Amino acid sequence: MRFLASWPLLLSLPLLSASTPQGLKITVRNTMLGQSSETTQYFQSDRRRSEYRARNGFQAWPGRRITQVYGPPLAMIWRCDLGQISELNLADREYHSSPLPKWPTREELQARAAKSRQPAQPKKPNLLIEISTADTGERKELFGYTARHVITTRKYIPLEGAVSEPSESVTDGWYIDLDTRLSCEPNLKGAGYALLTGSVNGGARDIPTIKATGKPETGFPVELKTIDHSTFSLPDGTRKENTSTFETQVTELSSAPLDPALFE
Incomplete structure (x- = not known):
């Protein structure tokens, strides 16, 4: 039995380095549109377990509060030593195991992006992406680590011939020095912005x-x-603005021996 719908949520979470000698537990709370969800991760000896609940939201009427519907408690276990990933339904006690995915290298990703470009596309760039990263110099202690305050601003500015709409996002964050990668996962640090390929709209790519x-x-x-600010066009040509806020907070980060059964 497979539970693949929740992959985007898990891929957005921090991962832990295999170099950590003892067990680590991390709980992360994500909040959007006034609704929150939590994911707890356990790390031990190049293994990772993520526990979470899939959820979907719907509005009965426009302007009404979004109602969240939660699925059963789920878990995913990564085992680099076995080259295996297992997906578990903790309520029904069902599981499915499969080989770990073969991650493409940075060079392979760049080659795929170049190959996907259509000959009819303009060679001249038509989407300006401005990325500004600023360390404010502020520091504070979080979970025994010194955290630094960094603000990152991204602006997407359409140029002549672009299909993208203008948008801007500002990420206000606190970061610590903690390697977040298992040995069997790709190391994309240092890749910079080379993998950005523009946006797709109706088959056209900027x-x-x-x-x-x-x-x-x-x-x-x-x-x-x-905080994301974007502008888009309705079918009648009316221009609309949209602002959304997404928050992530680590609520627990603790080191302690873990039960090996968590990863079985």
């Missing part, structure tokens, strides 16, 4: 040009608040 200032933040995020 060609971006990137202007970056400041050192990109690659630390472990313990507190994040992202």
